[in-house]
Amino acid sequence: GSDLLAQERARATFDVKKLTLALYGSKELERLNRILKILENDPVFDKSNIYYMGRNELFEHALKKDKRLAQLIKKHKWNVEEIQIADLFLDLPGPFGLHRGMFIPTIFGQGSEEQKKKFLIPALKYEIIGCYAQTELGHGSNVQGLETSATYIPETDEFEIHSPHLTASKWWIGGLGRTANHAIVMALLKSNGKDFGPHPFIIQIRDMETHQPLSGITIGDIGPKFGYNSTDNGFMLFDHVRIPRSNMLSKFSQIKQGTGEYIRPPNDKLSYGTMVFVRAMIVTGVRVALARAATIAIRYSAVRRQFVDKDEPKKLKDGRIVETCVLDYTMQQYRLFPVIAQAYACYYTSKAMVDSYMNYMKQSSGGDFSSLADLHASSSGLKSLTTSMAVDSIEDCRRACGGHGYSSFSGFVTFYQNYLPNTTWEGDNYILTHQTVRYLLKTFREVVSNKNPEAYSHSNTSPTITYILQFLNNPNQTCTATTPSDFKNHEVQLRAFGHRSAYLIANAVDQIDNHKKSWNSMLIEVNRISRAHCQYLMARDFITALQKRHQQDEDERLRVLHDNPALIEVMTSVCNLFVLNTMEKELGEFLECGYLTSSQAKLIRFQVYDLLKEIRPNAVNLVDAFYVPEFMLQSALGRYDGKVYETMFDWASKEPLNEITLDINPNSEVLFRNKNGKARL
Amino acid sequence: GSDLLAQERARATFDVKKLTLALYGSKELERLNRILKILENDPVFDKSNIYYMGRNELFEHALKKDKRLAQLIKKHKWNVEEIQIADLFLDLPGPFGLHRGMFIPTIFGQGSEEQKKKFLIPALKYEIIGCYAQTELGHGSNVQGLETSATYIPETDEFEIHSPHLTASKWWIGGLGRTANHAIVMALLKSNGKDFGPHPFIIQIRDMETHQPLSGITIGDIGPKFGYNSTDNGFMLFDHVRIPRSNMLSKFSQIKQGTGEYIRPPNDKLSYGTMVFVRAMIVTGVRVALARAATIAIRYSAVRRQFVDKDEPKKLKDGRIVETCVLDYTMQQYRLFPVIAQAYACYYTSKAMVDSYMNYMKQSSGGDFSSLADLHASSSGLKSLTTSMAVDSIEDCRRACGGHGYSSFSGFVTFYQNYLPNTTWEGDNYILTHQTVRYLLKTFREVVSNKNPEAYSHSNTSPTITYILQFLNNPNQTCTATTPSDFKNHEVQLRAFGHRSAYLIANAVDQIDNHKKSWNSMLIEVNRISRAHCQYLMARDFITALQKRHQQDEDERLRVLHDNPALIEVMTSVCNLFVLNTMEKELGEFLECGYLTSSQAKLIRFQVYDLLKEIRPNAVNLVDAFYVPEFMLQSALGRYDGKVYETMFDWASKEPLNEITLDINPNSEVLFRNKNGKARL
Ligand SMILES: Cc1cc2nc3c(=O)[nH]c(=O)nc-3n(C[C@H](O)[C@H](O)[C@H](O)COP(=O)(O)OP(=O)(O)OC[C@H]3O[C@@H](n4cnc5c(N)ncnc54)[C@H](O)[C@@H]3O)c2cc1C
Ligand SMILES: Cc1cc2nc3c(=O)[nH]c(=O)nc-3n(C[C@H](O)[C@H](O)[C@H](O)COP(=O)(O)OP(=O)(O)OC[C@H]3O[C@@H](n4cnc5c(N)ncnc54)[C@H](O)[C@@H]3O)c2cc1C
Structure with missing residues (x-):
C-alpha cells in the first residue's frame, strides 16, 4: 500500500501543506498540533482496545477518559475552543460531555449572577456534574408539550417538581443515567393557577456522598442504543420534589417571592x-x-x-x-x-x-x-x-x-x-x-x-432577497x-x-x-x-x-x-x-x-x-490536506502509510473471542470450554 | 397507544386477514404459525435479554440457539424451507448459519456421490460443521484474483493448499473464526505447472477432539463488525497443507490421478x-x-x-x-x-x-x-x-x-x-x-x-425485447x-x-x-x-x-x-x-x-x-397485513398493542449498567464503586 499512496502523492498539482494552511490558518494549526501531541502521548487516551469493548467496559473507559480530560483542562488552562478540539480528537462521547456542552453554557447564559456563583464555579471545577434534561418520553420536538411541572408554592417559597404521567419521564438525557448529580430541568412553570410554559430549573438530583438519587427522584440509564453507548443517556421521574425558588434560572424570567407573580423575559433575540x-x-x-x-x-x-x-x-x-x-x-x-x-x-x-x-x-x-x-x-x-x-x-x-x-x-x-x-x-x-x-x-x-x-437598497441585502428579486424581474x-x-x-x-x-x-x-x-x-x-x-x-x-x-x-x-x-x-x-x-x-x-x-x-x-x-x-x-490525524481516524483502511492489510491482520489477532474454544456438538450443553476440553464455568 | 391503534384498525376498507391470505396462501400461513409457536415457546430462544448482550455473551447465546435449532430440525424433520422460516423468525445470525446456508448446499450441488456420502451425511447430522471460504483479505469481488493455491502433487496423489501472501488469508468467512471444523475452500487449482483458476476443495481444518486448528493452519475471528457480531467471521492461512486428491469437489471438474490431467466442467448454465x-x-x-x-x-x-x-x-x-x-x-x-x-x-x-x-x-x-x-x-x-x-x-x-x-x-x-x-x-x-x-x-x-x-415472435418474448422494440418503433x-x-x-x-x-x-x-x-x-x-x-x-x-x-x-x-x-x-x-x-x-x-x-x-x-x-x-x-410477528419485531415502538411507552420504560429498567454506582470525582482513580461507596474491584 505504501508505494501506491506515494505514487498518488507524487501526482499532486498543488502544495498539500499550503492547502492545509489555507483551511486552518497558522495559529489554529499550531493549536491543533499542540493539543494532539498531549492527547496522543497520554496512556489514558490509548485507543488500541476501543473496538473490542462491550458496553460496561466502554462506559468505564469513557469515564476514565473524561476524568483525565478534566484534569488536563485544569492543568493546561484550556479554553472552550481548545476543549472542543480535544473532544474532537478523543472522539468518544463520555459521561461528562453534556456537563461541558450544555450544563455549563446554560447556567452561563441563563443564570443570574448569584446562580453563577453558586453553580457555575463548582461546575467548572467538576465539584458538581450536571446534565441538560429537556426531552421527555412523550415529547421532544414540541417543547411546549412537555409535562413535567414546576409549581410555585408561596407558603414555603419553593417549587414543586412533578412528573404527572409515565410519558413525563425525562428521557435521552446525556450523562443523567449514572453520572450527573445536578440537572437543568425544563419544566412547565405554574404559579397562581396559571401555566407559563417551559422554563429551566437547576436541580440537585443525587446525593453528593452516596451518589444515590435523592428522595422522590427515580433515575436510570435508558439502555442500549445505535451508538453513544459510552454515554449514559438517562431517564428521570419526579414525585413532588421541592426545590427553593432560587433554583429557577432567572436571568430572563422570574417568579416573585410570595406573590408568585411572573416576570416576563425580554425579547428572545439573544x-x-x-x-x-x-x-x-x-x-x-x-x-x-x-x-x-x-x-x-x-x-x-x-x-x-x-x-x-x-x-x-x-x-x-x-x-x-x-x-x-x-x-x-x-x-x-x-x-x-x-x-x-x-x-x-x-x-x-x-x-x-x-x-x-x-x-x-x-x-x-x-x-x-x-x-x-x-x-x-x-x-x-x-x-x-x-x-x-x-x-x-x-x-x-x-x-x-x-x-x-x-x-x-x-x-x-x-x-x-x-x-x-x-x-x-x-x-x-x-x-x-x-x-x-x-x-x-x-x-x-x-x-x-x-x-x-428600503430594505433592498442596503449594501448587504440578504441573498434571499437578491434571488427573489431576480426571479420576480423575470419569472420565465x-x-x-x-x-x-x-x-x-x-x-x-x-x-x-x-x-x-x-x-x-x-x-x-x-x-x-x-x-x-x-x-x-x-x-x-x-x-x-x-x-x-x-x-x-x-x-x-x-x-x-x-x-x-x-x-x-x-x-x-x-x-x-x-x-x-x-x-x-x-x-x-x-x-x-x-x-x-x-x-x-x-x-x-x-x-x-x-x-x-x-x-x-x-x-x-x-x-x-x-x-x-x-x-x-x-x-x-x-x-x-484535510489533515485528519491517525489518532482520530483509528482506521486500518485509511492509514496515511497505506498499510491496510498488515493492520487488519494485526488488529484481528487481538480479538478477545479468539481466546475461547467451543464445544460445537449440538447435543452437548457445554458452549465454551477450556483448551484442554473441559467446560469453562 | 392501544386505543389509537384500535381507531386506525376500525378504519380499514378491506379485510386484513384476507390480504394476509393473499400474500402467503393458507398452506404457508399454517406453516408459519406452526413454526412460530414452537420457537416462541422454547426458553432457549427467549429474546428478552438480547439487546443488553456484549459480543462474547451474544456469541455464546447464538451458539446455544444454533444448537437448539439443530435439535429441533432433527426432531420435527424440518425441510429447507421450514428451516429458513425458523431462521427468519429467530433473526440472530449464528455460528452454524453458513454450515446450513453454504456448506451443505455446495457439497450437495458440486460434490460427487462419494463425497456426498463422506461429507454430506455427517454434515446433515451436525457431526461435522462447515463453512464457505472464498473471500480473501485482498480479494472478494474478483474471484479470479484469489491467491490461495491448491497444487496437485502426483507423487502422493495429494493437493498442497498454500497461502503465498498475507493478502491470501481467507477473510470474512462466517462460522470459521471459532466454530467450523471443515471448510469449502476456493483455491487456484494448479497442476502440471498450469493454473486452472479457482475451484472448491473440502478441507478439515480443526481437530475433531480438541477443536484446535490442524497443523499448518492458522485460524481466528476477524474481530468486531457493524453487525453480525453473533457470528464468528474468521480468517485462515495455510502453510503447505496436504489434502487427498479426493477432497476436490468433483461433480463438474476433476484432476486425474497420477497424470494430473484436468477434466473440464460442462457448461455453467446450472x-x-x-x-x-x-x-x-x-x-x-x-x-x-x-x-x-x-x-x-x-x-x-x-x-x-x-x-x-x-x-x-x-x-x-x-x-x-x-x-x-x-x-x-x-x-x-x-x-x-x-x-x-x-x-x-x-x-x-x-x-x-x-x-x-x-x-x-x-x-x-x-x-x-x-x-x-x-x-x-x-x-x-x-x-x-x-x-x-x-x-x-x-x-x-x-x-x-x-x-x-x-x-x-x-x-x-x-x-x-x-x-x-x-x-x-x-x-x-x-x-x-x-x-x-x-x-x-x-x-x-x-x-x-x-x-x-424469430426470438421476438415467441409468445413469451422477454420484457426487455418488448420495450426495446417499442422504443425502436418510435424513439421520439x-x-x-x-x-x-x-x-x-x-x-x-x-x-x-x-x-x-x-x-x-x-x-x-x-x-x-x-x-x-x-x-x-x-x-x-x-x-x-x-x-x-x-x-x-x-x-x-x-x-x-x-x-x-x-x-x-x-x-x-x-x-x-x-x-x-x-x-x-x-x-x-x-x-x-x-x-x-x-x-x-x-x-x-x-x-x-x-x-x-x-x-x-x-x-x-x-x-x-x-x-x-x-x-x-x-x-x-x-x-x-404483512403479519410480522412480535417475536421477530422485538420492538417497543412497533408493538401490535401500541403500548410504546410502558415497554420503553420496562426495558430500560433492565439495563445492566443500572447496577453500577460511579465515583465521578475527576481526581479519584476509582470509577465504579459499590453502593456503600467502596471501590469495586
Ligand atoms: C443520542 C441522543 C442524545 C440526546 N441527548 C439529549 C439530551 O442530553 N437532553 C435532551 O433534552 N434531549 C436529548 N435528546 C433528545 C432529542 O433532542 C430528541 O430526540 C429530538 O429533539 C427529537 O424529538 P423526538 O424524539 O420527540 O421526535 P418527534 O418529534 O417525536 O418526531 C417523530 C417523527 O415525527 C415527525 N414530526 C414531528 N412533528 C412534526 C410536524 N409538526 N410535522 C411533520 N413531522 C413531524 C418528525 O419529523 C419525526 O419523523 C437526545 C436524543 C438522542 C437520540
Ligand atoms: C458480514 C459479511 C459476511 C461475509 N461472509 C462471507 C463468507 O461466509 N464467505 C466468503 O467467502 N465471503 C464472505 N464475505 C465477503 C463478501 O462476499 C465480500 O466482501 C464481497 O464479495 C465484496 O467483495 P470485496 O470486499 O472484495 O469488495 P471489493 O471488490 O474490494 O470492492 C471495493 C469497492 O470497489 C468497487 N469495485 C471493485 N471492482 C470494481 C469494478 N470493476 N468497477 C467498479 N467498481 C469496482 C466496489 O464497488 C466497492 O465499492 C462476507 C462479507 C461480509 C461483509
Missing part, C-alpha cells in the same frame, strides 16, 4: 443568536465528518486493487499486468469525489455562518437586529441539509470499501453510529425546515408587496449555457440555484395564499424549498470564497488561498464538482421549473464526468 | 440457474425487511403525537384539543407510505422471480435454456436495486421515529446492522449491475441488427397523460419506464459502438441503466399481478386477491404509489429523455399527494 452559532458549529462538525469519511475511502480505494480493466489494463514496469486500483473506476470516483467536494463546501459554508454570526453580534450590539431573521432561518435549513448529507455520505464511503467497510477496523462503524443522532437532535431535520420556509415565504410576500422597499428566464464548460461559469450556476428556489417559493405562496392550502398539506414542498434555498447558499459561499475580494487580506486563510494559483485552480475544480453534482442530483427540479432544457441536462453530466478526470490526480492529496 | 434462485430469495428477504421496518414506523407514528396542527387541530369528544399524531403530517406519510408500497412491490417481484425460475427449470429440463440469460441479468440488477432500496428505507423508517428510533428498543438497530451486508455480499451492488447491462446492450444490438428475429414518442389521474393508467406507467430504459440503453450503445467509449468510462451510465431496467421490471410485476388472468385460478394467493374487490382496490392504490413515487424520484431521467414534459411532472406530484390521502386510512392495516 437565544436565537445562540442557536445560529450552535448550528454553525454543527456544520463545522459536518465538514470534519465528511473529511474523515472521504479520507478513509479515498486512501483505501487507492490501495485496493480489484479486477483487470480490460480496455486499459494497468502494467508494471516489467510489463506484467496487474489489477486496477478501484479508485480508477469511474463509478468509484463518482461515488467518492463528490464527498470530498461536500467537505470543502461545508468548510466554506460554516466559515460564512461564523462570519455572519460575528457580523450580526457587532450590529446587534449597536441595536441593529435586521440580519437575524435571515441568519436564523438559513442556519436551521443548513443544519438539516448538511447533517443529512453527512450521514448519507459517510455510509456511501463505508460501502465503497466493500466487505472491509463493514469491519469495525475500517474506522467507519463507531464513527457512523455516533454521528447519526445529528440528524435528530438540535432540531429534527424535517421539522427544522418549517422555520426556514416560514421565513422564506414571508420574505417573498414582503418583496412582492414591496412593503419594505432560462439558462443560457450551450456547452459543458458554460456550466463552469459561477454566475450561470448561482442563477440556476436562485431561480429554482424562488420558483418553488412562488409556487408555495400561490398555493397557500390563492388556493387556501393548509400548512400541513404543503410540508413536502416545504422540505424541497428548504433544500433548494440551502443548496443555493452552499454554492454561493463556496464561490464567494474563490472570488478575490479586498477584505481577504485580513483573513490569513483566504490570503494563502488566493496567493497560490495552484490552490485556486484545484479548489475551482472541487467547487464546480460540488455545484454541478448537486445540480445533477436535483435535475428533476431544474427541469421541472423550466429553467434547464433536457439538452442542458446532458451538458451538465458531461461536465461532471470531466471534473472527475480533472480531480483524479489530486484525490489523495485533497484528502491529505 | 450454476447460473442457482444464482437466479438465490437472488430471488434475497428479494424475498427484502420484502420481509421492508415490511418489518414499515410495521414499526407506521404503528409508532399512529401512537406518537407531536404538536397541535393549527389549521386542523385534533379534538377529543369533549372538545379538548390534543396533539396530532405524526402519521397525519403529510411529510411523515410521504416518508413512510412509499416503504409500504416498496414492500408490496418486492413481494410481487420476488414471486415473479421464483415463478420464472420454476418455468426455466421446466424448460431447461427439456433442453431449452433460452430464458436464462434474461433471467440471470435481471436477477443481478434486481438484487442490487432492491437491497440498496431496503437499507435506505429501513434507515428512513428508523429516523421517522425521532429520538426513540435510535434506541435499540426501537427494534431497528440490530435489525439494520445485520441487514446491511446484503448490499455487499452475493455480489457488490455496483459490480452486479455490470452483468445486467452487458446483457441489455447485447440484446439491444441484436434487436437492432435483427440477427435473431412522448407521454400522452394530460391529467393527474391519467398517470394511474398502468399502460401509461409501463410505457414511461420502458421508454426511459430503452433510451438509456440506446445512448450507451451509441457511445460505445460509435464513439469508442471504454467500458470503464461508461460505468456511471451502466448503473443508471440497470436501475431503470429493474424499476421497469418491478412496476411490471406489480401491475401484472393486479390484472386478472386465467392462470390465476391455479394460484390460491392470486385467486384470493382477485375474488375480493376491496383488496384489488387498496392494492391498486399501493401499486400506483409505488410506480408514481418511483417516477417522481427519477423525474430527472424521465424529463431528460424528453418523454415527460415539466407540466406532466407536476401532474405526477399531484397524483402522488392524492395517493397518500387515499392510503392514509389503511396505513396501519396495510402493515398489519
Whole structure:
C-alpha cells in the first residue's frame, strides 16, 4: 500500500501543506498540533482496545477518559475552543460531555449572577456534574408539550417538581443515567393557577456522598442504543420534589417571592443568536465528518486493487499486468469525489455562518437586529441539509470499501453510529425546515408587496432577497449555457440555484395564499424549498470564497488561498464538482421549473464526468490536506502509510473471542470450554 | 397507544386477514404459525435479554440457539424451507448459519456421490460443521484474483493448499473464526505447472477432539463488525497443507490421478440457474425487511403525537384539543407510505422471480435454456436495486421515529446492522449491475441488427425485447397523460419506464459502438441503466399481478386477491404509489429523455399527494397485513398493542449498567464503586 499512496502523492498539482494552511490558518494549526501531541502521548487516551469493548467496559473507559480530560483542562488552562478540539480528537462521547456542552453554557447564559456563583464555579471545577434534561418520553420536538411541572408554592417559597404521567419521564438525557448529580430541568412553570410554559430549573438530583438519587427522584440509564453507548443517556421521574425558588434560572424570567407573580423575559433575540452559532458549529462538525469519511475511502480505494480493466489494463514496469486500483473506476470516483467536494463546501459554508454570526453580534450590539431573521432561518435549513448529507455520505464511503467497510477496523462503524443522532437532535431535520420556509415565504410576500422597499437598497441585502428579486424581474428566464464548460461559469450556476428556489417559493405562496392550502398539506414542498434555498447558499459561499475580494487580506486563510494559483485552480475544480453534482442530483427540479432544457441536462453530466478526470490526480492529496490525524481516524483502511492489510491482520489477532474454544456438538450443553476440553464455568 | 391503534384498525376498507391470505396462501400461513409457536415457546430462544448482550455473551447465546435449532430440525424433520422460516423468525445470525446456508448446499450441488456420502451425511447430522471460504483479505469481488493455491502433487496423489501472501488469508468467512471444523475452500487449482483458476476443495481444518486448528493452519475471528457480531467471521492461512486428491469437489471438474490431467466442467448454465434462485430469495428477504421496518414506523407514528396542527387541530369528544399524531403530517406519510408500497412491490417481484425460475427449470429440463440469460441479468440488477432500496428505507423508517428510533428498543438497530451486508455480499451492488447491462446492450444490438428475429415472435418474448422494440418503433414518442389521474393508467406507467430504459440503453450503445467509449468510462451510465431496467421490471410485476388472468385460478394467493374487490382496490392504490413515487424520484431521467414534459411532472406530484390521502386510512392495516410477528419485531415502538411507552420504560429498567454506582470525582482513580461507596474491584 505504501508505494501506491506515494505514487498518488507524487501526482499532486498543488502544495498539500499550503492547502492545509489555507483551511486552518497558522495559529489554529499550531493549536491543533499542540493539543494532539498531549492527547496522543497520554496512556489514558490509548485507543488500541476501543473496538473490542462491550458496553460496561466502554462506559468505564469513557469515564476514565473524561476524568483525565478534566484534569488536563485544569492543568493546561484550556479554553472552550481548545476543549472542543480535544473532544474532537478523543472522539468518544463520555459521561461528562453534556456537563461541558450544555450544563455549563446554560447556567452561563441563563443564570443570574448569584446562580453563577453558586453553580457555575463548582461546575467548572467538576465539584458538581450536571446534565441538560429537556426531552421527555412523550415529547421532544414540541417543547411546549412537555409535562413535567414546576409549581410555585408561596407558603414555603419553593417549587414543586412533578412528573404527572409515565410519558413525563425525562428521557435521552446525556450523562443523567449514572453520572450527573445536578440537572437543568425544563419544566412547565405554574404559579397562581396559571401555566407559563417551559422554563429551566437547576436541580440537585443525587446525593453528593452516596451518589444515590435523592428522595422522590427515580433515575436510570435508558439502555442500549445505535451508538453513544459510552454515554449514559438517562431517564428521570419526579414525585413532588421541592426545590427553593432560587433554583429557577432567572436571568430572563422570574417568579416573585410570595406573590408568585411572573416576570416576563425580554425579547428572545439573544437565544436565537445562540442557536445560529450552535448550528454553525454543527456544520463545522459536518465538514470534519465528511473529511474523515472521504479520507478513509479515498486512501483505501487507492490501495485496493480489484479486477483487470480490460480496455486499459494497468502494467508494471516489467510489463506484467496487474489489477486496477478501484479508485480508477469511474463509478468509484463518482461515488467518492463528490464527498470530498461536500467537505470543502461545508468548510466554506460554516466559515460564512461564523462570519455572519460575528457580523450580526457587532450590529446587534449597536441595536441593529435586521440580519437575524435571515441568519436564523438559513442556519436551521443548513443544519438539516448538511447533517443529512453527512450521514448519507459517510455510509456511501463505508460501502465503497466493500466487505472491509463493514469491519469495525475500517474506522467507519463507531464513527457512523455516533454521528447519526445529528440528524435528530438540535432540531429534527424535517421539522427544522418549517422555520426556514416560514421565513422564506414571508420574505417573498414582503418583496412582492414591496412593503419594505428600503430594505433592498442596503449594501448587504440578504441573498434571499437578491434571488427573489431576480426571479420576480423575470419569472420565465432560462439558462443560457450551450456547452459543458458554460456550466463552469459561477454566475450561470448561482442563477440556476436562485431561480429554482424562488420558483418553488412562488409556487408555495400561490398555493397557500390563492388556493387556501393548509400548512400541513404543503410540508413536502416545504422540505424541497428548504433544500433548494440551502443548496443555493452552499454554492454561493463556496464561490464567494474563490472570488478575490479586498477584505481577504485580513483573513490569513483566504490570503494563502488566493496567493497560490495552484490552490485556486484545484479548489475551482472541487467547487464546480460540488455545484454541478448537486445540480445533477436535483435535475428533476431544474427541469421541472423550466429553467434547464433536457439538452442542458446532458451538458451538465458531461461536465461532471470531466471534473472527475480533472480531480483524479489530486484525490489523495485533497484528502491529505484535510489533515485528519491517525489518532482520530483509528482506521486500518485509511492509514496515511497505506498499510491496510498488515493492520487488519494485526488488529484481528487481538480479538478477545479468539481466546475461547467451543464445544460445537449440538447435543452437548457445554458452549465454551477450556483448551484442554473441559467446560469453562 | 392501544386505543389509537384500535381507531386506525376500525378504519380499514378491506379485510386484513384476507390480504394476509393473499400474500402467503393458507398452506404457508399454517406453516408459519406452526413454526412460530414452537420457537416462541422454547426458553432457549427467549429474546428478552438480547439487546443488553456484549459480543462474547451474544456469541455464546447464538451458539446455544444454533444448537437448539439443530435439535429441533432433527426432531420435527424440518425441510429447507421450514428451516429458513425458523431462521427468519429467530433473526440472530449464528455460528452454524453458513454450515446450513453454504456448506451443505455446495457439497450437495458440486460434490460427487462419494463425497456426498463422506461429507454430506455427517454434515446433515451436525457431526461435522462447515463453512464457505472464498473471500480473501485482498480479494472478494474478483474471484479470479484469489491467491490461495491448491497444487496437485502426483507423487502422493495429494493437493498442497498454500497461502503465498498475507493478502491470501481467507477473510470474512462466517462460522470459521471459532466454530467450523471443515471448510469449502476456493483455491487456484494448479497442476502440471498450469493454473486452472479457482475451484472448491473440502478441507478439515480443526481437530475433531480438541477443536484446535490442524497443523499448518492458522485460524481466528476477524474481530468486531457493524453487525453480525453473533457470528464468528474468521480468517485462515495455510502453510503447505496436504489434502487427498479426493477432497476436490468433483461433480463438474476433476484432476486425474497420477497424470494430473484436468477434466473440464460442462457448461455453467446450472450454476447460473442457482444464482437466479438465490437472488430471488434475497428479494424475498427484502420484502420481509421492508415490511418489518414499515410495521414499526407506521404503528409508532399512529401512537406518537407531536404538536397541535393549527389549521386542523385534533379534538377529543369533549372538545379538548390534543396533539396530532405524526402519521397525519403529510411529510411523515410521504416518508413512510412509499416503504409500504416498496414492500408490496418486492413481494410481487420476488414471486415473479421464483415463478420464472420454476418455468426455466421446466424448460431447461427439456433442453431449452433460452430464458436464462434474461433471467440471470435481471436477477443481478434486481438484487442490487432492491437491497440498496431496503437499507435506505429501513434507515428512513428508523429516523421517522425521532429520538426513540435510535434506541435499540426501537427494534431497528440490530435489525439494520445485520441487514446491511446484503448490499455487499452475493455480489457488490455496483459490480452486479455490470452483468445486467452487458446483457441489455447485447440484446439491444441484436434487436437492432435483427440477427435473431424469430426470438421476438415467441409468445413469451422477454420484457426487455418488448420495450426495446417499442422504443425502436418510435424513439421520439412522448407521454400522452394530460391529467393527474391519467398517470394511474398502468399502460401509461409501463410505457414511461420502458421508454426511459430503452433510451438509456440506446445512448450507451451509441457511445460505445460509435464513439469508442471504454467500458470503464461508461460505468456511471451502466448503473443508471440497470436501475431503470429493474424499476421497469418491478412496476411490471406489480401491475401484472393486479390484472386478472386465467392462470390465476391455479394460484390460491392470486385467486384470493382477485375474488375480493376491496383488496384489488387498496392494492391498486399501493401499486400506483409505488410506480408514481418511483417516477417522481427519477423525474430527472424521465424529463431528460424528453418523454415527460415539466407540466406532466407536476401532474405526477399531484397524483402522488392524492395517493397518500387515499392510503392514509389503511396505513396501519396495510402493515398489519404483512403479519410480522412480535417475536421477530422485538420492538417497543412497533408493538401490535401500541403500548410504546410502558415497554420503553420496562426495558430500560433492565439495563445492566443500572447496577453500577460511579465515583465521578475527576481526581479519584476509582470509577465504579459499590453502593456503600467502596471501590469495586
Ligand atoms: C443520542 C441522543 C442524545 C440526546 N441527548 C439529549 C439530551 O442530553 N437532553 C435532551 O433534552 N434531549 C436529548 N435528546 C433528545 C432529542 O433532542 C430528541 O430526540 C429530538 O429533539 C427529537 O424529538 P423526538 O424524539 O420527540 O421526535 P418527534 O418529534 O417525536 O418526531 C417523530 C417523527 O415525527 C415527525 N414530526 C414531528 N412533528 C412534526 C410536524 N409538526 N410535522 C411533520 N413531522 C413531524 C418528525 O419529523 C419525526 O419523523 C437526545 C436524543 C438522542 C437520540
Ligand atoms: C458480514 C459479511 C459476511 C461475509 N461472509 C462471507 C463468507 O461466509 N464467505 C466468503 O467467502 N465471503 C464472505 N464475505 C465477503 C463478501 O462476499 C465480500 O466482501 C464481497 O464479495 C465484496 O467483495 P470485496 O470486499 O472484495 O469488495 P471489493 O471488490 O474490494 O470492492 C471495493 C469497492 O470497489 C468497487 N469495485 C471493485 N471492482 C470494481 C469494478 N470493476 N468497477 C467498479 N467498481 C469496482 C466496489 O464497488 C466497492 O465499492 C462476507 C462479507 C461480509 C461483509
